[in-house]
Amino acid sequence: MTDSGGSATVRAHYEAMPYPTRDPADERHRLVTGSPSHLDELNHYVFAGRLDMGQPFRALVAGGGTGDAAIMLAQHLADRVPGGHVDYLDLSTASQAVARARAEVRGLSNIAFHQGSITEPPDFGAPFDYIDCCGVLHHLPDPDLGLRCLADLLRPGGGMGIMVYGALGRTGVYPAQEALRALAPEPDMRRRLKVLRQMLHDAPETNWLKRNPFLSSLADDDAALADLLLHPIDRAYTVPEVAALAAQAGLTVSALMAPARYDPATYLDDKDLLKRARKLPWLEACALAENLSGAIKAHIVYLTKGTPRENAVAAIADEAVPLLLRTDAKALATSLAQRPEIKTTLDGVPVTYPVDADAARIVGLIDGIVSIGALRDACGLKNFDRQFRTLYRALNNLNLMLLRHPAAP
Numbered sequence: 001m002t003d004s005g006g007s008a009t010v011r012a013h014y015e016a017m018p019y020p021t022r023d024p025a026d027e028r029h030r031l032v033t034g035s036p037s038h039l040d041e042l043n044h045y046v047f048a049g050r051l052d053m054g055q056p057f058r059a060l061v062a063g064g065g066t067g068d069a070a071i072m073l074a075q076h077l078a079d080r081v082p083g084g085h086v087d088y089l090d091l092s093t094a095s096q097a098v099a100r101a102r103a104e105v106r107g108l109s110n111i112a113f114h115q116g117s118i119t120e121p122p123d124f125g126a127p128f129d130y131i132d133c134c135g136v137l138h139h140l141p142d143p144d145l146g147l148r149c150l151a152d153l154l155r156p157g158g159g160m161g162i163m164v165y166g167a168l169g170r171t172g173v174y175p176a177q178e179a180l181r182a183l184a185p186e187p188d189m190r191r192r193l194k195v196l197r198q199m200l201h202d203a204p205e206t207n208w209l210k211r212n213p214f215l216s217s218l219a220d221d222d223a224a225l226a227d228l229l230l231h232p233i234d235r236a237y238t239v240p241e242v243a244a245l246a247a248q249a250g251l252t253v254s255a256l257m258a259p260a261r262y263d264p265a266t267y268l269d270d271k272d273l274l275k276r277a278r279k280l281p282w283l284e285a286c287a288l289a290e291n292l293s294g295a296i297k298a299h300i301v302y303l304t305k306g307t308p309r310e311n312a313v314a315a316i317a318d319e320a321v322p323l324l325l326r327t328d329a330k331a332l333a334t335s336l337a338q339r340p341e342i343k344t345t346l347d348g349v350p351v352t353y354p355v356d357a358d359a360a361r362i363v364g365l366i367d368g369i370v371s372i373g374a375l376r377d378a379c380g381l382k383n384f385d386r387q388f389r390t391l392y393r394a395l396n397n398l399n400l401m402l403l404r405h406p407a408a409p
Contacts, residue, residue: 007091007117009232010139014065014092016189017230019223022066024101033326035257035300035399036161037061037069037132039076040323044402045255045302046130046159049314051404056083060128062118062150063136064088067099073132074103074111086111087124119149127155134163134300137245139233147249156306160251165236168290169297169347172209173236176200177229192230193222214297214347237299239287246303253283254312257300260346260397262286267293267349282309295347314403316392318373322366323402324395333364342394353394356387363391371406 022032035041037059043051051057057077061070070088077084088111090096096113103111114122118136131150137143143164154160176199184195203210215228237245239256246253256262264277264285277285290296304312314320324332336342337360342353358381365378376384395401 007119011091013189013226013230013232014090015094017223017226018066018092018095018098019227020066020068021221021223022068022098022102024098024105027071027102027105031072031075032068033072034068036134036163036302037073037130038325039073039080040325040402040404041257041399042130042159042161042302043404044314046161046304046307046312048312049320049402049404053081054083056085057081057130058085058087058126058128059130059132060087060089060124060150060153062089062121062131062133064090064099065092065095065135067095067102069132069134070099070111071102071106071108074108075106078108078110084110087114087128088112089114089116089118089121091115091117118146121149121153124153127158128153129155129158131158131160132162133160137162138164138235138237139231141233143235143245144248147245147251151249151251151305154305158305159254159307159312160303160305161301162303163298163300164242164245165234166290166296166299167236167238167241168294169214170212170236171294172207172212173215173228173234176203176207176209177234180229189226189230193226196225196229214295239283239290239299242299242301243283246301251303251305252307252309252312253301254304254307254309255302256286257302258346258397258399260351261293261296262289263397264289264292266346266351293347293349295349314405316372316389316403318376319371319406320403321368321371321406322375322392323368323404324363324366325400325402327395327400329363329366333360336360336363342398344398346398351398353397355391355394356383358387359391362388366401 043049059073064070070086074086088099093115096115100113116122131154133150137146140146180196180199183199184192243253260266265274267289268274268277277288280288340355340357340359342355344351361379362375365375381387392401
């Protein structure tokens, strides 16, 4: 059970070009947050909103890179879970140096740093409640082995948040990698980057990478461009392949983020087509949405060990507490009072969710403390349950509303 050859090439890549580029000094004024592994998000999609924040919580960030997930989760645990601890594991000393410096700026003492491979991990002494593995499995010679090794470190009832590349949204990447291998076989990273930039400049507008608008923004950052096109090991997945990857490790897909990306209704208007789509099992519907979109360049996935999906994801109940994520309740309530709809653009696709006229009143009372039952009593709306479900579906689909159980303050 070794991938030492592949590990050596991957390590060399990130020693030369740590990714993503981060300045530790920025930790003085911002916390980089995102999916997966935001504490409220993993609670909702892995622990059904019932994670007891008063109990010890052990997390592993496997392939921690320059530290985004490790720093975010360690800060969340430091703020809210007295017994929370994060273990960081990565091959690259250069990447780990950046992550360590970021932790030092924040004064985080709940992270332990380790160097090594996820297929040959150190002895951590006890299983983990949660594991983050973002942007790693698709760079392994044997991703199946990598995920099985991580699953072995996870306690029953625990879960994972992973990110793997999406095949359709990376249209153009692999022909460009092949072209670069022909033009720049030399190992020197900087020289290859120079050749790469010239190649992309000269390539005609018919080139599939140049025609992919969802990857063009990476070209301004050397580390991002190297990660995209110079990586020695790289593969991408469709939704069915993600499900198969999880299943061979004994894990279950509980969520794909953000849910709207994987909802056929995001891309279909015809009532008959929507009726056909709604008859599909959930993962088949997600695969349909991926094929309709064509723009999903990465799959952000929550996985559970020994917990069926229907028991892993938080459900609407009177005692559940709704939380707004990345949005301000007052501003959202003001917007909904003016126009009762939620509009956004998702990977270039306009998305509109109509909500009830009283949605503004409901949103204005959401503070992360008041339960759904208490909201019903406070609003006094005759059709509160239907109105809340409509609002919740819209906001949750965009990853703007989550639920937690009262035992998880």
